[in-house]
Amino acid sequence: MIRIIDITLPFDHKEEALAKSILERLGIPEHQLLNFTIVRKSIDARRKNHIVAVYTIDVILTNEPELLSRFSQDNRISAGPCMNYQLPTVGKVHGPSPVVVGSGPCGLFATLILAQLGFKPMLIERGKEVSSRVKDVRNFWRTGQLDPESNVQFGEGGAGTFSDGKLTTRIKDKYNHSRKVLEEFVRAGAPEEILYQAKPHIGTDNLVKIVKKLRNTIISLGGQVRFVTKLTGIKIKDSKVAGAIVNNSETIETDTIVLALGHSARDTFEMLYQLDIPIEAKPFSIGVRIEHPQSLIDKAQYGRFAFHRLLGPAEYKLVHHCENGRSAYTFCMCPGGEVIASSSESGGIVTNGMSRYSRNKSNANSALLVGVTPQDFGSTSPLAGIEFQRRWERKAFETGGNNYFAPVQLVGDFISGRPSNSLGEVCPSYTPGVTLCDLAECLPGFVVEILRLAIPQMDKKLKGFARNDAVMTAVESRSSSPIRIVRNETLQSPAIKGLYPAGEGAGYAGGIISTAVDGIKIAEAISSKTLKATV
Ligand SMILES: Cc1cc2nc3c(=O)[nH]c(=O)nc-3n(C[C@H](O)[C@H](O)[C@H](O)COP(=O)(O)OP(=O)(O)OC[C@H]3O[C@@H](n4cnc5c(N)ncnc54)[C@H](O)[C@@H]3O)c2cc1C
Structure with a gap:
């Protein structure tokens, strides 16, 4: 088996174009190609007018040794690696069940x-x-x-x-x-x-x-x-x-x-x-879920090819490093998904995101987080990060109205530092309900500060990210473990x-x-x- 990497075709290529490309790359006639398997397919949308599919392919050929030696200087063609997982060898299994x-x-x-x-x-x-x-x-x-x-x-x-x-x-x-x-x-x-x-x-x-x-x-x-x-x-x-x-x-x-x-x-x-x-105690992150219309993300990422059936709803990943050493980043983006109530402890709000396989809901959502370290927890106990999470989850619960309604604010209001009192076009997907508020009431001050700096910068990379009526829902506090x-x-x-x-x-x-x-x-x-x- 031979592996070929970086086979690039227009994302909407015809099915037969892939085999043709393999034959061209290897310079062989059709009868020498016995079979091929797609190992990896990615979409490269960095150039909006020229979105391409990039393939890694394993091929089975009639003359593999000869081809491998012919392409020995081409690092895009090599012997195909074994992709099977081998269960380890075990000795005699006895004793009580693990x-x-x-x-x-x-x-x-x-x-x-x-x-x-x-x-x-x-x-x-x-x-x-x-x-x-x-x-x-x-x-x-x-x-x-x-x-x-x-x-x-x-x-x-x-x-x-x-x-x-x-x-x-x-x-x-x-x-x-x-x-x-x-x-x-x-x-x-x-x-x-x-x-x-x-x-x-x-x-x-x-x-x-x-x-x-x-x-x-x-x-x-x-x-x-x-x-x-x-x-x-x-x-x-x-x-x-x-x-x-x-x-x-x-x-x-x-x-x-x-x-x-x-x-x-x-x-x-x-x-x-x-x-x-x-x-x-270990570092983790805290912040909000942010929601935009999925159509906005599609247009920003795919340009004129937005909504093409072969591309599906677009994703994004953004980061902004601030001068004070803190960073804000998006995480666990859910195209065409929903913001969900993810609490596990009474009296605390926790948000997260999910999608169905079809990713066909009208909003895109993502966690928008700022890293926190044990120095932020206010105690040296190994469990201090849990107390830190709990404190902000409870504040979000109170701000939301003590009934598992999540506190939300529009991006424009958040950046200007005024409480929200009405929604725009973006309808928050969180249930059982939301309460419009000032998120500064239920997020650490430094997180508010970093997010206010980061969102306009992120908008420069993803047009519309800082749109005034994008919805922020708090608090996303369980992105990773607070302990090791x-x-x-x-x-x-x-x-x-x-x-x-x-x-x-x-x-x-x-x-x-x-x-x-x-x-x-x-x-x-x-x-x-x-x-x-x-x-
Ligand atoms: C809403 C949401 C969306 C996510 N989306 C993604 C995604 O798209 N992609 C991705 O890669 N990751 C995603 N994650 C993260 C991912 O789910 C976790 O990283 C992963 O589930 C962690 O796996 P785990 O087995 O270590 O722990 P968990 O999945 O948390 O499982 C731990 C289990 O242990 C049980 N348990 C705890 N204490 C005890 C006890 N004392 N006795 C018995 N049972 C106990 C719990 O009930 C739980 O079922 C998401 C997480 C959430 C909450």
Whole structure:
């Protein structure tokens, strides 16, 4: 197999143009090209009048060795790398089942790999199975009645179940871990295009079905999955895990616990802290969701090709570095999506964004964030970042009217420092409702200052970003974990053998793919113990 990179064609090229391009690049007749697969396809819209599709292709040819030597000086043509993930070798699997805590992408993939390796893992999840969870979340969005154990953060599938399901990641994929995640998603029903699109997304509608299928696969391989089962304590003997205490009442015997808790398990973080498990405060970000008409983003990004069916709704990513060293940036942009109520704690507002696979809603939204560091938290406690988040989430709740209505302000008013008292053309998508206000009441002063500087600068890169009636909804406080649960080179807590902090909550990954990959690495680390035991 030979890999060819940088095959560039007009984005609306005819299907047969790709094969023609391959033949031209290689200078070969048609009969020598036996097959080809698209490995990656990205859209380059930097030149608005000349939007192109850029491909990486693996080809199978009749005369590969000869061609490889002919193109040995061309770094766009090389031998195709292996793209298969290899499960690690395991020794004899015995002893009690590993317990994986949390069914987000990290916990799901840790459990799946352990099950594929012949362990009989037990996955425990504090929230409900996904169908019941969807009902609870919809009820919250409709009525403002929050279930603190079944919401956008807690329940089967974890935080990413209600999301755009963007599968982009910046992590390198030397061992094909990301590929493994994508392939398992496709096996569970995700569209095949995620295997090659440069910016793949699944959408909430597909994610709900996919997590259910992954659960069934785990069970079919001998794993167990328990819902409404919260880790409330850890039995420790001689600095080793001896059991998982759940729901304050039952002890599950195990010598291995994977903590795939996500970033919102505040009560569990407190419990770990009380057990003297090493935890550090870590930087994260805070800010708002910003909404614009999707049509504005499409025109700004695609010019005359805006609304072309082959391009879909456009995305953006913006950053502005201020002179004082702080930066503002957009994050987790959801084209054609909705701003959603993502609280998990009573009396606090948390915003986030999601889209369906079709991304067909009228607004685009994105987090607009400013980084914060432990120096901003006002305390040296490892859990100080949680208190910081909580403080601003509660202020947003009060500003919104103490009923889970989110505080909103129009961009023009925000920049001028006056409260908003009416909406413009952009209709906020957040439910159960919004309250017009002055966001300076529920954001740290330095965040307000940085955003006021950054938004007009961002408008220079994306025309219309600072449009007066764009809507800002507060507060986006859970973009990543406020803590790190320390782990050593064996991926275990240095204090407790058999305890594996993992994923976003532990502060080692963020986003669906990177947390799922972290889960795979944890499963590999657990399996490597069986080899040592066998030797
Ligand atoms: C609305 C929203 C949209 C997002 N959109 C995207 C996106 O488009 N693309 C992307 O890459 N990322 C997105 N993210 C981020 C992504 O979802 C997270 O990075 C990812 O889910 C983290 O995975 P995780 O497995 O580490 O933790 P989580 O997914 O948070 O899962 C942790 C699980 O642990 C459970 N749990 C916690 N404590 C306990 C306990 N004591 N006992 C038992 N169970 C417990 C929780 O209920 C939860 O189900 C989004 C997040 C949100 C909230």
